[in-house]
Amino acid sequence: MTNVSESRDPADLPRVLDVLRLAFADHAGRVDPPSGVERETVASLQAKLEKEVLLVARDDGVISGCIWCRSQPGGNFYIGRLAVDPAFGGRGIGAALLDASIQRARTMSAPAVDLNVRIELSENIAMFERRGFVIVASESHPGFDRPTNYRMRLQLVQP
Numbered sequence: 001m002t003n004v005s006e007s008r009d010p011a012d013l014p015r016v017l018d019v020l021r022l023a024f025a026d027h028a029g030r031v032d033p034p035s036g037v038e039r040e041t042v043a044s045l046q047a048k049l050e051k052e053v054l055l056v057a058r059d060d061g062v063i064s065g066c067i068w069c070r071s072q073p074g075g076n077f078y079i080g081r082l083a084v085d086p087a088f089g090g091r092g093i094g095a096a097l098l099d100a101s102i103q104r105a106r107t108m109s110a111p112a113v114d115l116n117v118r119i120e121l122s123e124n125i126a127m128f129e130r131r132g133f134v135i136v137a138s139e140s141h142p143g144f145d146r147p148t149n150y151r152m153r154l155q156l157v158q159p
């Protein structure tokens with residue numbers, strides 16, 4: 001049984017880092033430039049926790065997934081680093097984390113939810129599109145002359 005809740009506990013961060021590394025391992029060699037997840041450490045997650053909301057999924061008490069949310073007062077909600085330990089994949093945990101973050105955005109009266117997705121990750125783009133996100137922009141990482149990211153948006157309140 002999956003339970004999604006906010007964590008402010010630094011003791012959760014080593015396992016969250018493991019989940020991120022396990023989940024994003026599949027992206028190595030698939031996305032260029034490599035994911036920033038490869039540079040995360042417990043210390044960088046600790047700094048992130050001071051500015052962002054961390055939602056974790058737990059299965060029988062074990063952290064199985066995470067998503068990080070940034071609430072921008074009066075502005076769009078931003079979500080990132082959605083990750084599920086592959087050992088727990090395909091059981092609806094990613095969808096539950098996404099739904100919980102969207103619910104939080106609604107609670108904050110955010111007009112929209114934004115995320116970035118690498119253009120190579122067509123299965124993720126399709127998953128977000130099935131939930132109502134649309135591509136609103138393409139962006140390039142520094143040093144790249146082609147788009148590397150899509151900015152996707154779920155509009156919650158019509159502008």
Ligand SMILES: CC(C)(COP(=O)(O)OP(=O)(O)OC[C@H]1O[C@@H](n2cnc3c(N)ncnc32)[C@H](O)[C@@H]1OP(=O)(O)O)[C@@H](O)C(=O)NCCC(=O)NCCS
Binds near residue numbers: 090118
């Ligand atoms: C993307 C991710 C979070 C999905 O987590 P999950 O718990 O396995 O996914 P769920 O079981 O909740 O399924 C969510 C959707 O993804 C689809 N999906 C799950 N695994 C999939 C796979 N291997 N290939 C294609 N689609 C897949 C499901 O069909 C489902 O679609 P639907 O609900 O719209 O029908 C997980 O695969 C992951 O951590 N990937 C690596 C990190 C990553 O890409 N993060 C997102 C960065 S933008």
